[in-house]
Amino acid sequence: MTLDPAAAAAVGRVRVVGTGLLGTSIGLGLRSMGVTVLLHDPSPTSLALSRDVGAGQPAVNAEVDGPVDLVIVCAPPDVTAEVVIAELVAYEGATVTDVASVKAGIADQVAQAADALGIDASRYVGGHPMAGRERSGPVAARADLFLGRPWVVCPGESMRPGRAETVRRLAAALGATPVLMSAREHDEAVALVSHVPQLAASLVAARLLKAPDPAVALAGPGLRDVTRIANSDAMLWAQILSANAAPVLTVLRELKADLEGVLTALDALGEASPEHLGARAALARVVAEGQAGRERIPGKHGSPHTSYATLIVLLPDRPGQLGRLFNDIGEAGINVEEFSLEHSPGQPVGLAEISVLPAVRDSLESALIAREWHVVG
Amino acid sequence: MTLDPAAAAAVGRVRVVGTGLLGTSIGLGLRSMGVTVLLHDPSPTSLALSRDVGAGQPAVNAEVDGPVDLVIVCAPPDVTAEVVIAELVAYEGATVTDVASVKAGIADQVAQAADALGIDASRYVGGHPMAGRERSGPVAARADLFLGRPWVVCPGESMRPGRAETVRRLAAALGATPVLMSAREHDEAVALVSHVPQLAASLVAARLLKAPDPAVALAGPGLRDVTRIANSDAMLWAQILSANAAPVLTVLRELKADLEGVLTALDALGEASPEHLGARAALARVVAEGQAGRERIPGKHGSPHTSYATLIVLLPDRPGQLGRLFNDIGEAGINVEEFSLEHSPGQPVGLAEISVLPAVRDSLESALIAREWHVVG
Numbered sequence: 001m002t003l004d005p006a007a008a009a010a011v012g013r014v015r016v017v018g019t020g021l022l023g024t025s026i027g028l029g030l031r032s033m034g035v036t037v038l039l040h041d042p043s044p045t046s047l048a049l050s051r052d053v054g055a056g057q058p059a060v061n062a063e064v065d066g067p068v069d070l071v072i073v074c075a076p077p078d079v080t081a082e083v084v085i086a087e088l089v090a091y092e093g094a095t096v097t098d099v100a101s102v103k104a105g106i107a108d109q110v111a112q113a114a115d116a117l118g119i120d121a122s123r124y125v126g127g128h129p130m131a132g133r134e135r136s137g138p139v140a141a142r143a144d145l146f147l148g149r150p151w152v153v154c155p156g157e158s159m160r161p162g163r164a165e166t167v168r169r170l171a172a173a174l175g176a177t178p179v180l181m182s183a184r185e186h187d188e189a190v191a192l193v194s195h196v197p198q199l200a201a202s203l204v205a206a207r208l209l210k211a212p213d214p215a216v217a218l219a220g221p222g223l224r225d226v227t228r229i230a231n232s233d234a235m236l237w238a239q240i241l242s243a244n245a246a247p248v249l250t251v252l253r254e255l256k257a258d259l260e261g262v263l264t265a266l267d268a269l270g271e272a273s274p275e276h277l278g279a280r281a282a283l284a285r286v287v288a289e290g291q292a293g294r295e296r297i298p299g300k301h302g303s304p305h306t307s308y309a310t311l312i313v314l315l316p317d318r319p320g321q322l323g324r325l326f327n328d329i330g331e332a333g334i335n336v337e338e339f340s341l342e343h344s345p346g347q348p349v350g351l352a353e354i355s356v357l358p359a360v361r362d363s364l365e366s367a368l369i370a371r372e373w374h375v376v377g
Numbered sequence: 378m379t380l381d382p383a384a385a386a387a388v389g390r391v392r393v394v395g396t397g398l399l400g401t402s403i404g405l406g407l408r409s410m411g412v413t414v415l416l417h418d419p420s421p422t423s424l425a426l427s428r429d430v431g432a433g434q435p436a437v438n439a440e441v442d443g444p445v446d447l448v449i450v451c452a453p454p455d456v457t458a459e460v461v462i463a464e465l466v467a468y469e470g471a472t473v474t475d476v477a478s479v480k481a482g483i484a485d486q487v488a489q490a491a492d493a494l495g496i497d498a499s500r501y502v503g504g505h506p507m508a509g510r511e512r513s514g515p516v517a518a519r520a521d522l523f524l525g526r527p528w529v530v531c532p533g534e535s536m537r538p539g540r541a542e543t544v545r546r547l548a549a550a551l552g553a554t555p556v557l558m559s560a561r562e563h564d565e566a567v568a569l570v571s572h573v574p575q576l577a578a579s580l581v582a583a584r585l586l587k588a589p590d591p592a593v594a595l596a597g598p599g600l601r602d603v604t605r606i607a608n609s610d611a612m613l614w615a616q617i618l619s620a621n622a623a624p625v626l627t628v629l630r631e632l633k634a635d636l637e638g639v640l641t642a643l644d645a646l647g648e649a650s651p652e653h654l655g656a657r658a659a660l661a662r663v664v665a666e667g668q669a670g671r672e673r674i675p676g677k678h679g680s681p682h683t684s685y686a687t688l689i690v691l692l693p694d695r696p697g698q699l700g701r702l703f704n705d706i707g708e709a710g711i712n713v714e715e716f717s718l719e720h721s722p723g724q725p726v727g728l729a730e731i732s733v734l735p736a737v738r739d740s741l742e743s744a745l746i747a748r749e750w751h752v753v754g
Contacts, residue, residue: 194599207631209670212566214562215566216675217527217556220571222578226602229603249640262629263633280619286583289586294582296585296588314521321707326699327704374521
């Protein structure tokens with residue numbers, strides 16, 4: 001969870017191509033640990049900003065800059081492959097990696113171009129740091145953007161192990177958790193855990209567009225959770241989904257088949273027929289499968305999902321109430337595993353949901369009641 | 378946001394039929410304000426438990442119990458209508474309400490039966506307190522279960538205003554926010570803000586059932602949000618969805634049409650054709666519509682959605698850290714609007730996301746940095 005200077009030192013001299021949010025954040029992190037970072041960007045403004053915030057020094061040319069051990073391509077997804085190829089050509093000895101969020105298409109393009117150009121494609125190792133911010137550009141960059149986040153490393157089939165190790169070290173240096181998997185595995189995984197959930201959130205949220213105000217006013221914490229990630233950049237997501245079309249299609253077709261099962265069941269319920277019982281069972285099965293799938297999501301610290309016990313506490317809407325609450329929890333010596341704040345329509349009150357290990361739930365409840373908190377659930 | 382004894386006094390003498398979580402919680406709340414509550418349940422065990430926790434006194438018969446002003450039917454959804462009818466017959470002067478989460482079907486059944494029996498159906502006012510807990514039964518009941526929650530009141534067409542007013546007072550007495558709408562409006566609204574989001578969460582989560590472990594391990598806060606409500610009771614949801622089949626079908630068919638648009642666009646992207654540009658635009662449109670829909674969800678206090686500014690703070694995973702954080706926020710005099718805790722796979726660290734009014738974001742950031750917090754976003 002912290003930056004790792006030993007891993008950083010082992011990465012060697014670094015060239016960052018593309019000085020947006022990710023490139024500049026990488027530069028900031030590495031610079032803070034004394035790594036030499038040479039920056040390049042087609043936009044002089046972006047390059048100057050990145051230098052000014054301290055992400056490294058602008059690259060001049062191979063001769064002046066000296067040798068480079070690792071090139072990190074942080075270009076937009078749709079130009080990443082061609083930039084990777086250019087860097088493989090320009091920096092003969094270097095390992096080249098990238099940060100694009102879809103990996104197989106880039107690996108294929110790089111392999112084909114390398115064949116055509118007669119260069120060694122095994123120096124390319126795909127990467128995907130699963131971190132980001134709502135704001136973009138070098139000014140939004142943070143040395144610690146990657147702390148605690150997974151950083152997928154995708155070694156190619158013909159890869160020599162040392163190349164992947166360099167990228168793994170980069171991830172570790174920046175405090176991320178390196179995760180090795182093939183480009184196909186990665187793309188299928190992000191279709192499942194990121195791209196399809198994004199689409200589902202968007203499709204549910206889109207239903208609200210033409211809904212009457214009083215209906216939308218009944219929205220509760222459930223709808224808010226389901227649609228939170230719908231608040232996303234449309235153009236960026238069009239690029240991501242386009243680049244990962246096949247794996248997303250696979251998952252989405254399965255989802256559609258289940259959805260059609262639900263529609264059939266609901267249709268049957270409209271008719272007075274003996275189908276009713278089967279239709280209800282079909283609906284129950286969809287919800288039960290969702291529950292079982294949900295159970296697979298890892299909990300805190302990447303450990304297998306733990307069922308926490310929850311407490312709901314009523315919170316007056318004044319500054320300092322959360323501080324008082326957490327102070328009281330801290331004094332009880334109890335660690336909060338998950339926490340969320342719900343809001344109450346039309347009422348100046350919040351409902352704080354506190355998740356703790358089941359073994360300590362009751363003692364937390366007693367401690368909070370003793371401190372005059374309103375435990376409502 | 379508090380119990381309202383004046384409103385409670387105006388409700389009069391109450392009979393609660395069905396002493397599960399909701400019935401017992403209503404009894405507890407009303408009893409705490411001195412209202413007479415007569416309890417009835419076909420299960421002697423449930424009735425005794427409800428009495429023992431203090432929700433009221435078991436009903437004997439109309440003669441012994443004396444007159445009743447309001448009957449609250451808290452039976453399971455599929456028997457609610459028949460219980461309502463029986464109570465209308467048994468308590469001639471009383472207003473009768475219920476708490477079932479789908480309303481039009483019950484209203485129709487009550488109206489038909491009342492016609493057949495020659496009784497006055499206008500004494501029935503549908504209700505839906507939008508509150509609940511993961512646990513059920515009288516022992517899980519809370520006097521303050523309804524604080525700050527919407528309580529939908531559905532007056533029938535032939536209703537005399539006083540009847541709805543009694544139910545509105547009941548909601549207000551228990552600290553809920555009464556919301557008046559017709560049964561059809563209610564059912565369409567909950568299809569949109571509750572039932573379809575539930576199905577979408579279940580359908581996304583069900584995809585994880587057969588996914589490889591390394592893919593599931595990449596799950597981040599986005600997937601966790603989208604699927605949170607998938608952790609639900611399958612049999613209960615089969616009942617709810619069955620009872621609201623037509624409105625759910627309407628919303629779900631629109632969602633399916635949009636989903637088919639996405640599938641068509643993704644399919645087109647698999648082919649090297651000039652369709653590409655249109656396909657990308659179609660994907661971008663779906664995400665943009667979702668974003669616009671999401672913007673309509675009310676924020677805190679039922680006011681129109683406010684865009685909050687967020688700060689992300691790194692949190693060492695030790696007891697007392699949240700207390701220290703909120704103390705420092707409180708000392709800075711800043712009110713937290715929304716708060717959530719994210720977890721980092723494989724790392725003993727949490728990322729706390731703090732939402733505040735945009736005007737105070739920068740001063741909060743300065744205050745936290747001055748107190749040596751690691752602000753990472």
